[in-house]
Amino acid sequence: MLILGTWRNHEIKISVRPQERSLTVSATWKGRLFTAVYEGGGRPRTFITEGTVYRRALDGRMLAKWRPKDLPRQRRWLSQEEALAVEARAREMVAAVYADIQAGAFQGNGELDDLGHLLFQRAIAWDEAASRADAARYRTIYLPIGILPPDQYSAIVLQATLGCSFNSCTFCTFYRDRPFRIKPPDEFRQHAEAVKDFIGEGIYLRQGVFLGDANALVVPMRRLVPLMEIANEVFPAAWGSIGRRNDRAANHLETHRGAWGGVYAFLDGFSGEKKAAEDYAQLAALGLRRVYIGMESGHAPLLHFMHKPGEPEDVLHTVKAMKAGGVSVGVIVLVGAGGHYYADAHVRDTIDLINAMPLGRGDIIYFSELVITEDMPYARDAVAANVRPLTHEECVAQENAIRAALRFEKKNRPLISRYDIREFVY
Numbered sequence: 001m002l003i004l005g006t007w008r009n010h011e012i013k014i015s016v017r018p019q020e021r022s023l024t025v026s027a028t029w030k031g032r033l034f035t036a037v038y039e040g041g042g043r044p045r046t047f048i049t050e051g052t053v054y055r056r057a058l059d060g061r062m063l064a065k066w067r068p069k070d071l072p073r074q075r076r077w078l079s080q081e082e083a084l085a086v087e088a089r090a091r092e093m094v095a096a097v098y099a100d101i102q103a104g105a106f107q108g109n110g111e112l113d114d115l116g117h118l119l120f121q122r123a124i125a126w127d128e129a130a131s132r133a134d135a136a137r138y139r140t141i142y143l144p145i146g147i148l149p150p151d152q153y154s155a156i157v158l159q160a161t162l163g164c165s166f167n168s169c170t171f172c173t174f175y176r177d178r179p180f181r182i183k184p185p186d187e188f189r190q191h192a193e194a195v196k197d198f199i200g201e202g203i204y205l206r207q208g209v210f211l212g213d214a215n216a217l218v219v220p221m222r223r224l225v226p227l228m229e230i231a232n233e234v235f236p237a238a239w240g241s242i243g244r245r246n247d248r249a250a251n252h253l254e255t256h257r258g259a260w261g262g263v264y265a266f267l268d269g270f271s272g273e274k275k276a277a278e279d280y281a282q283l284a285a286l287g288l289r290r291v292y293i294g295m296e297s298g299h300a301p302l303l304h305f306m307h308k309p310g311e312p313e314d315v316l317h318t319v320k321a322m323k324a325g326g327v328s329v330g331v332i333v334l335v336g337a338g339g340h341y342y343a344d345a346h347v348r349d350t351i352d353l354i355n356a357m358p359l360g361r362g363d364i365i366y367f368s369e370l371v372i373t374e375d376m377p378y379a380r381d382a383v384a385a386n387v388r389p390l391t392h393e394e395c396v397a398q399e400n401a402i403r404a405a406l407r408f409e410k411k412n413r414p415l416i417s418r419y420d421i422r423e424f425v426y
């Protein structure tokens, strides 16, 4: 339901989406156009004003993103006080709009239905105490979620395992805070039920289940199958359609998903090799749709330099086994890895490796630019080995060089996309 109208001498747009159980209010508030999006339970999701997008994570943090004229996109995590202030500003606007709707001081082309009233009331009731309590509850259910592939930001994450079974890659600091552990079935079921209860009506804005953390599929089949079955029992809708987002990116990706819902996970090529096509077929029957593999590079010495486990051939073998088992893959290339020293070989061998993979429709190739931070062993190793980093422009050129040499059947092309880890919000 879309209501267009005039509110306090300015245009207003109110959108109530029953399928997603979401409320969007876009109005001029205190002289600025302000858009606020809420989940069905009242939890704030996104705000947009003055060219900045504010995305609230489930842990209560908020990422602000904006693009200054002629400059690349900027982003910053707000302090908790700043985030709560943005939520308060939106709540004030939504409450003022709703008060005028109830007082009949609103002119629109339609009337708010029962669901619309409910969603307004819940959004207004989501005050600072509710926001703080929700974030605190989140932290009792999840350990921090390091990263997801971009097409999985709206998945429901279930931490079947914690951490990474390797934790050795020098460019990755996501799981340094925890040892690798596989949850026993009872603990996993409890976790999945708690996640379901916590997400609440927000489930309608999500699609599919992402099995975390870094390497959930490393779990041997005899232990993995029961975990997949539990995920299936707790989130049966994941196999069909939990919710349908209506944005262009989602529609674009839908053709690469085959179907909405399903189970997704990361896996490294080295561990993936230990499962056969029959194993992946069994997991596909349990809902596994796509596995994301951080191949990083096709150049073996570069993988060794970064302490990435395994060889490029392991990734190729894993991709072939997954595809033979009916599971799609997402292959992630680390652009800029190895700086100038490895650049030519990185490009050459990555092209060769990807071109040897049986990729097609439903698969994704992600180009993720290496983001170097001081706490990474990679930064120390690069200095010691005199590996000069690529600039952003050089990374773009490297990505383009790889893209230009990839060969696919015309009507059976994978999706090729960027993957900026700084954009991640769960």
Ligand code: SF4
Pocket (backbone or CB within 6 Å): 164, 165, 166, 167, 168, 169, 172, 173, 174, 175, 214, 268, 294, 308
């Ligand atoms: S295997 Fe993946 S998650 Fe584990 S340390 Fe390496 S990059 Fe990080």
